[in-house]
Amino acid sequence: MAAILHLDMDAFFASVEQHDEPSLKGKPVIIGHHHRGVVSAASYEARVYGVRSAMPVSEAKRRCPHGVFLPGNRRRYSEVSRVVMATLGRFSPLVEPASIDEAYVDISGCETLFGPPETMARAMKAAIREATGLPCSVGVAPVKFIAKIASDYDKPDGLTIVSPETALDFLGPLPVSKIPGVGKRAEESLARLGIRVVADIRRHEPEFLARHCGKWGLDLYDKAHARGSAVVCTDREAKSVSAENTFEADTADRDILAAWLLKQAERVGRELRQEGLRGRTVTIKLKFNTFKQITRSRTLAEPTASDSAIFETARALLEAEPLPHPLRLIGVGVSQFGEPPRQLALLEPPGKKQARHDAQIDAALDRIRDKFGKAAIMRGRLFEYERKGERKEEDASGGRGPEAPGPPIGRKV
Structure with missing residues (x-):
């Protein structure tokens, strides 16, 4: 049976800055100093004040005027990201980077080497902390989208295991916005149909969801029933x-x-x-x-x-x-x-x-x-x-x- 692990580095950019400059530890660190730009990342100390990524920097400064605003260092973050991905590769050859600070890992069949999923996940978290000095959160589930939700369930430094037997119960009470791809507008559209938590989706037939939401409604129906992809792509190329x-x-x-x-x-x-x-x-x-x-x-x-x-x-x-x-x-x-196909030229x-x-x-x-x-x-x-x-x-x-x-x-x- 498939076991997919999703790893998400906690407040990655801000955590790197706090690790590299110990005097920043415990302080509200916000990546994004340009007053007309947006916040790239915020430490958990800054999130207490309501600062979030993608928020205008001007709003972040209003909410947290005593925060430490930094321009960020993309090269340094990429360097640490490569260390993280290499560390994951020590546990499984099937690693799919999803972004600079998160990845999916297929750990199916790895029990004989590293023990059950929980033991393996804890060992992976410890290895990453040893290699980078940074915390991360991990979710393990039968399919990718549930593993992603699980990694966000107990942040920071969290670990959540969702077995096939508990997947429906885990999803049921969650707001529909927790399902990847359900943004603000989709959430509002579903609320007009009386759908606010994942369990509400299961009260409707696929035809109802398709009629009101189109093809996306059928995908939503599958996700509400814990059905999704468990394929980890190791050869994803930059677009x-x-x-x-x-x-x-x-x-x-x-x-x-x-x-x-x-x-x-x-x-x-x-x-x-x-x-x-x-x-x-x-x-x-x-x-x-x-x-x-x-x-x-x-x-x-x-x-x-x-x-x-x-x-x-x-x-x-x-x-x-x-x-x-x-x-x-x-x-x-x-x-x-x-390279596009082309005809060779003599000149x-x-x-x-x-x-x-x-x-x-x-x-x-x-x-x-x-x-x-x-x-x-x-x-x-x-x-x-x-x-x-x-x-x-x-x-x-x-x-x-x-x-x-x-x-x-x-x-x-």
């Missing part, structure tokens, strides 16, 4: 790599926007090269100060991990887009990984020489930044964009210049 920034002040200045696109293209290109990926589709994300959000994409003839190719495509997409309102956020991403395709030249530049920049830090070198084009931004600020201020040095507008969140 996209992206970067975005929320600005300190709204802007429609295309030079400033281009500067941010170039910075983001460098971040995306570097991550693609580190992961050995190349993508064909470049997408930009624009959020106006009206909070309307749009995306625009272009698919290239050849997959790329080149900073220059990503930037030029993103900039062309931006230039083709009217800006009826200033932007509060811009982002760029690359997707559709892999070198146009642009191939330039692509090799760009790859050499990217590789050189990567080596310099690996050795001396990401701020050690800057592309001349980015330097020119920033100088233009500074000159425009000087003109706007009557020649006095900007009050504070630094990038034209915005900070990474």
Whole structure:
């Protein structure tokens, strides 16, 4: 019989910060310092004040003005995540990372090596704490979605085992919002049907749920009866790599926007090269100060991990887009990984020489930044964009210049 374990690191980003800086232990740590951004993570000390992930930072500061607000360190979090995933691999070869701080593990048949599920789960929690110094919560169940619910049942540092015999009783009294995929709007729709807890779903026939909720209603019916997938996919590939920034002040200045696109293209290109990926589709994300959000994409003839190719495509997409309102956020991403089928050519395709030249530049920049830090070198084009931004600020201020040095507008969140 299948036994699926779901592991979720507790307040992961904040916990890493508290581990790395012991003076932060016991303090309300909040990842997200940009006043126009959102909270990425909040320690349990901050959650006492109602601070939650995805909350506007301005609201978090209102609720917890004495909190320690940090920008976060994605590279450090990724490093710790790799240690966590490697530790899970010592217990089972079937590990499916679900995000940077959670994973599914198929522990079926591992009893002879590590004992029953509870014993194995405790050993896994202890191994992760030894390897990283961090706590985690674990749920074990016959199917994946119940294991995920179980890992959240007794946080932090929790362990919940749901056997096939107790699965229905475990699910019954839970709010329907605990089922993965049931968001606020779905919860409100179900409430209008008199469905508030999982047991309420079982009072209805599948036809009733399909009539009112469509195909999703049938999936909901199955989940209410503890039916779901127990397949752990070990070869899940990234679907996209992206970067975005929320600005300190709204802007429609295309030079400033281009500067941010170039910075983001460098971040995306570097991550693609580190992961050995190349993508064909470049997408930009624009959020106006009206909070309307749009995306625009272009698919290239050849997959790329080149900073220059990503930037030029993103900039062309931006230039083709009217800006009826200033932007509060811009982002760029690359997707559709892999090589497309193609016919071999006798002659070198146009642009191939330039692509090799760009790859050499990217590789050189990567080596310099690996050795001396990401701020050690800057592309001349980015330097020119920033100088233009500074000159425009000087003109706007009557020649006095900007009050504070630094990038034209915005900070990474």
